[in-house]
Amino acid sequence: MKHVIVIGAGIIGTTTALALAGAGCRVTVIDSRSEAGLETSFANGGLLAANSALPWSSPGTPLQLLKWLGREDAPLLLRPRAIPGLGMWGLRFLANCRASKYQRTAAALTAFGQHSLAIMERLLGEQRIEAKIRHGGLLELIRGKDAERHAEDFARMLERMGAKVTRLDGAQTAALEPTLAPIANSIGTGLLLESDAWGDARAFSVAAAAAAQRQGVTFRWNADVLGIDVRAGAVRGVRLHDDYLSADSVVVCAGALSPAVVAPLGVRLPMAPVKGYSLTLAASDLDFMPARPIVDDFEHIGVTPLGDTLRVAGTVEFDGFDKTLRPARVDNLRRALSRLFPRMTLPDNVRPWCGLRPMAADGLPLVSATRVPQLFVNTGHGALGWTLACGSAELVTSMVTGQTDGRGSPFSLTRSFW
Ligand SMILES: Cc1cc2nc3c(=O)[nH]c(=O)nc-3n(C[C@H](O)[C@H](O)[C@H](O)COP(=O)(O)OP(=O)(O)OC[C@H]3O[C@@H](n4cnc5c(N)ncnc54)[C@H](O)[C@@H]3O)c2cc1C
Numbered sequence: 001m002k003h004v005i006v007i008g009a010g011i012i013g014t015t016t017a018l019a020l021a022g023a024g025c026r027v028t029v030i031d032s033r034s035e036a037g038l039e040t041s042f043a044n045g046g047l048l049a050a051n052s053a054l055p056w057s058s059p060g061t062p063l064q065l066l067k068w069l070g071r072e073d074a075p076l077l078l079r080p081r082a083i084p085g086l087g088m089w090g091l092r093f094l095a096n097c098r099a100s101k102y103q104r105t106a107a108a109l110t111a112f113g114q115h116s117l118a119i120m121e122r123l124l125g126e127q128r129i130e131a132k133i134r135h136g137g138l139l140e141l142i143r144g145k146d147a148e149r150h151a152e153d154f155a156r157m158l159e160r161m162g163a164k165v166t167r168l169d170g171a172q173t174a175a176l177e178p179t180l181a182p183i184a185n186s187i188g189t190g191l192l193l194e195s196d197a198w199g200d201a202r203a204f205s206v207a208a209a210a211a212a213q214r215q216g217v218t219f220r221w222n223a224d225v226l227g228i229d230v231r232a233g234a235v236r237g238v239r240l241h242d243d244y245l246s247a248d249s250v251v252v253c254a255g256a257l258s259p260a261v262v263a264p265l266g267v268r269l270p271m272a273p274v275k276g277y278s279l280t281l282a283a284s285d286l287d288f289m290p291a292r293p294i295v296d297d298f299e300h301i302g303v304t305p306l307g308d309t310l311r312v313a314g315t316v317e318f319d320g321f322d323k324t325l326r327p328a329r330v331d332n333l334r335r336a337l338s339r340l341f342p343r344m345t346l347p348d349n350v351r352p353w354c355g356l357r358p359m360a361a362d363g364l365p366l367v368s369a370t371r372v373p374q375l376f377v378n379t380g381h382g383a384l385g386w387t388l389a390c391g392s393a394e395l396v397t398s399m400v401t402g403q404t405d406g407r408g409s410p411f412s413l414t415r416s417f418w
Contacts, residue, residue, distance in 0.1 A: 001024065001025065002024075002025050002248045002249060002401075003028070003247050003249075004020050004025045004026070004027050004249045004251060004400055005029075005030060005237070005238055005245060005250045005251070006020070006028070006029045006250075006251045006253055007030055007225050007250065007251070007252050007253060007254050008031060008253035008258075009029050009030075009031035009033070009035075009037070009209060009219065010036070010037055010039055010255050011041040011201045011205045011386055011389045012041075012253040012255070012379065012381060012389055013029055013036075013251075013378075014037070014206075014209045014212060015205075015389045015390055016251055016253055016378050016393040016396055016397065017208070017209070017212040017217045018123075018128070018208050018212040018215065018217070018393065019390075019397040020251075020393075020397050020400060020401075021215035022397075023397050023401050024401075025397075025401070026216070027216075028219075028220060029218070029219045029220070030219075030220045031219070031220070031221060031222075031223070032222065032223065032224045033222070034221050035206065036205040036206050036208070036219075037201065037203075037205030038202075039256075040355035040356055040385065041201045041202055041255075041355075041385065041386070042201075042202050043278045043311065043313075043355070044276075044278065044313060044355065044385075045293075045311060045313030046198045046200055046201060046304040046311050046313075046386070047138060047196070047387065048113075048117055048120070048196060048198055048386060048387050049113065049295075049384070050114045050116065050117040050195065050196055050197075051110060051114065051158060051164070051165075051195055052110070052138070052163065052295075053106075053109040053384050054109065055096065055364070055382075056359075057093050057094075057096035057097045057101075057105070057362065058097060059099045061076075062094055062097055065078050072326075072328045072329070072332075073328070075301075075314060075316065075336075077315070077316065077318070077319075078318045079319055082318040082319055082320055085320050088361075089270055089271070090272075092270060092361035092362065092417045092418060093361050093362075095418045096362045101362070103157075105362060106157070106161065107161050108410040109364065109384065109388075110158075110162065111161070111162070112388055112410075113384065113387050113388060114162060115391045116387060116388050116391030117197060117387070117390075119391055119393075119394055120390040123390065128211055129207050129208055130210070131199065131207040132199055132200070132203070133197050133204075134197060134199060135197050137192050137193055137194040137292055138193045138196035138198070138293045138294075139173065139176070139190055139292055139293065139294045140190070140191040140192075140193065140294075140297065141173070141180075141187050141189075141190055141294060141295065141296045141297060141298065142154065142188050142190070142191065142298075143186050143187055143297065144188070144297075144298050146188075147187075147188020147189055151167070151188055151189030151191060152189075155167055155189075158191075158193070164194050164195055165191050165193060166191070166194065168192060169189065170184040170185060170186070170187035170188070171184055173187050173189075174187070176190070176192065177190075177290055177294065179288045179289075179290045180290075180294070182341070182342050182343050183339075183340065183342065186298075196293075198304050198306070199306070200306050200307070201385075201386040201389075204386075220240070220245075223240050224240065225238050225240060225254075225261060228262070228264075228375065229244070230372055233372075233373060234372070234373045235247060235248075235249060235372060235374040235375050238250060249374040249375070249376065250374065250375050250376070251376045251377070251396055251400060252379060253379055254379065255356070255379065255385075256271070256356040259271050262370065267370045267372060267375070267377075267413075269360075269366055269377065270360060270417050271359060271360050271361070271366070271379070272318070272361070273321050273356035273358065274316055274317070274356065274359045275315075275318075275322070275354055275355070276313065276314065276354065276383070277314065277325075277330060277353065278352070278353050278354075278355075279311070279330070279334065279337070279350045279352055279353075280306075280310070280311055280353070281309060281349075281350055284308070285347035286310060286344070288341065288344060290303060290305055291305070292305070294340070299314075299336040299337075299339060301313065301314035301333065301336045303337070312337050313333075314336065315329055315332060315333060321356065323354060323356065325352055325353070333352075334346060334350070357381075357382050358379055358380050358381060359382035359383070360380035360382060360417075361417045362417050364380075364410055364411055364415075365384075365385075365411050366379050366380035367399075367409070367411040368409070368411060368412045368413040368414075369399055369406055369407075369412075369413075376396055376400055377396075377413070378393070378395075395409070395411065
């Protein structure tokens with residue numbers, strides 16, 4: 001039986017371990033932390049945005065970056081001091097903003113998002129994993145200047161990619177989602193993406209780890225992988241602080257830290273960390289709760305009901321690997337939330353969090369073999385790791401087990417990042 005080591009137990013590593021075990025591999029997962037999903041998968045937006053899985057490198061992004069350069073109150077903040085560190089990644093990111101590339105990337109991401117959601121449904125249907133996923137669609141609000149025209153262009157693009165989109169005016173949007181009644185006049189169009197779903201990515205990571213354990217997967221917690229051992233041109237194992245584990249294959253699912261894990265082997269991953277924030281509010285502290293996730297393009301936030309909490313996520317910050325929770329950025333999210341729900345009194349008891357999105361330069365994940373035989377990567381999912389996790393796990397598993405070499409895939413490391 002092939003022994004596969006998975007580095008990282010976030011949403012990507014845990015789902016990968018489960019898929020590998022299902023394919024008959026012996027699997028060991030190693031993570032620096034004490035439990036599954038304690039890094040970027042911990043408190044994300046919770047959206048399974050399969051039908052609007054779009055890259056950030058869009059034609060409008062370069063202008064926004066310039067407009068908001070260095071502004072602490074901007075939803076998308078590029079700190080001037082972060083610019084030198086972005087280097088080649090930054091140039092590639094900008095090159096990917098051209099309209100034709102944006103369209104192609106969006107189509108590939110959306111198709112993969114829909115496929116991933118279908119695999120997740122299958123796992124839940126087969127009761128291989130115990131987790132709560134909610135259905136009922138995602139409501140996207142298009143507000144501001146030219147909202148109707150912009151909404152129509154956007155809806156048509158999503159429909160071309162296979163999404164089912166229902167167009168609502170402000171009053172219809174508020175009728176569907178009464179919590180939005182106070183701002184109904186400002187909503188040009190509400191787009192309901194009925195097939196999207198939502199759930200808690202951290203809870204799913206824990207559930208996937210438990211399901212993997214039931215299938216015989218071993219987890220090594222509080223263990224840093226210090227290096228991957230390659231001899232005679234092939235992977236032999238991994239070095240831990242006080243141990244050595246031999247392996248037939250290694251899959252790197254180390255989130256934003258993945259490039260550092262494989263760099264000593266000459267494998268370059270064109271990725272950068274992109275910081276984002278969330279707030280978690282207890283339902284018992286609120287006098288309202290939306291029935292479904294609301295994504296507000298105007299305030300640049302997503303608001304998601306997650307069991308007995310409300311999760312608010314957003315903001316993009318290029319700040320290197322710095323994970324400092326900056327009060328000004330937390331306040332931005334609070335203010336955006338108050339503007340979206342003006343009649344709400346924000347409780348003091350709000351749990352802020354930030355995490356580093358592992359972002360590939362072209363917005364597509366890196367699910368691929370590498371130049372080192374039997375070394376694979378499943379990383380770089382950026383703002384869509386939760387949405388793409390189950391599809392990515394299945395794809396990398398098919399490579400590890402030799403069913404495909406993945407070379408023609410849009411997620412291969414051999415693709416052009418320009
Ligand atoms: C604010 C915010 C909102 C988001 N909202 C959404 C959303 O609504 N929908 C969506 O689809 N996605 C969303 N995302 C993106 C999603 O959260 C990420 O893409 C996803 O969590 C990445 O998962 P991962 O497993 O690759 O990384 P992580 O969760 O960071 O896991 C990587 C693991 O690797 C371990 N590790 C790293 N290096 C080593 C080492 N050397 N040795 C041992 N262990 C190591 C770490 O400890 C960690 O546990 C959001 C992200 C943010 C920040």
